[in-house]
Amino acid sequence: MRLKRILTALTALASLTLLTTACEDSSGPPVDTVPGATAAATAAAAGKGSLAEAQAYVQKFASCEDMGTDPKDSRFPLTDFTTVGQWSVTERGVCSDKTEHGEIVFYMPSDMKAFQQGYLDRTKERIAAGEGTYGLFSRVIIGKNFVITPTKTRTAVALVESDLRVLSCNPSFFPPDGYKREKALVEGCGLSDFVNSTDGKGSKNHEVPHDPATEGPEKPGQPATGSLGLPSAGSLAELKKMVHPHTVDCTNMSTEDAAVESIDYQPVVKGEHHSWGVEVRAVCGTLGGAQRAHNLNWLDLVSDMKTLQTRAKAAQLADLKDDGRLKATASKLLVGKNIAVETNSPSVRLGLYQLQFLYLNCEPGFTTAPAGFRLEPSLVEGCVLTNFERDNQPGGR
Incomplete structure (x- = not known):
């Protein structure tokens, strides 16, 4: 047969x-590279250098209002995915996704490769601890100079229709045919426009x-x-x-x-x-x-x-x-x-x-x-x- x-x-x-209130979802395994895809392309050439510019880019594809940076802002996840001082993150913000009644958390890393390595290490640790499914439903979405984690699935789908890409580091995840499979900046992770949910x-x-x-x-x-x-x-x-x-x-x-x-x-x-x-x-x-x-x-x-x-x-x-x-x-x-x-x-x-x-x-x-x-x-x-x-x-x- x-x-x-x-x-x-x-x-x-x-x-x-x-999705948990701390919308920092799981990631998927290293995805195969589409012929011709480059590390630069996989870094998703979206976004500039400031939180305001990152918000402006996101607003082209999703609702993102009332940006806040106060660590005490109740819209931040109760359990930090990562925060300022970790994974080269220098600034963090959160905006309201009024269309889908959720939030979008922003992370501004000074070194995108260091951020991706941090997420890879986190994924490996959680899998080794017995959470084999960690990262399979990643909402870690990568731009050129910023990272976002939307709490709502429909928002994530809308965002990856841009140059933003989902970062996946769980080796059990493989995007289906018809979706991009691009190299991340670290070995063991991949970028895709497929939102697994x-x-x-x-x-x-x-x-x-x-x-x-x-x-x-x-x-x-x-x-x-x-x-x-x-x-x-x-x-x-x-x-x-x-x-x-x-x-x-x-x-x-x-x-x-x-x-x-x-x-x-x-x-x-x-x-x-x-x-x-x-x-x-x-x-x-x-x-x-x-x-x-x-x-x-x-x-x-x-x-x-x-x-x-x-x-x-x-x-x-x-x-x-x-x-x-x-x-x-x-x-x-x-x-x-x-x-x-x-x-x-x-x-x-x-x-x-x-x-x-x-x-x-x-x-x-x-x-x-x-x-x-x-x-x-x-x-x-x-x-x-x-x-x-x-x-x-x-x-x-």
């Missing part, structure tokens, strides 16, 4: 984050499957029957190519050790995988040995999807029985047409949702999802397929 690469399906898982108001993903008959203002992404589209692969090699390296790190992959599990990483499929309807199975990551196993994720080429979903439902219900929650170490099953991935990593799941995989959710009573998230019937009664996770709403700058 020919593999059709379906990129970032963030039709809102994108969907998965709510989970509230359904971000940049339009042209690769997301659409159903005009059902994609109305209330419940986009939820077809009356069938599916809006799921990924498929003709072989395990094709599945690996689909997910590696941007979503699942399969630098080390083994079919012989596919049944492995650890105290930190428990797969969905237990025992002989053929009895689960899985034709071929592999594990990606570092197996236990001299050091503790880490980054384990399982890839499945499925011959009987109904059997897999039936057994996965039983396992999920057994895990939910005690306290109504899945164990943190338990993997969730994300499925395509004839493929699946088992993972307990929230950041990996976000990447898989972008590839159109959907989570098999058999939680009793779960029958709906917020507007903008996909929700489709599964092959077994009592379960749904979705890219919405109630307990996994990513935040961060």
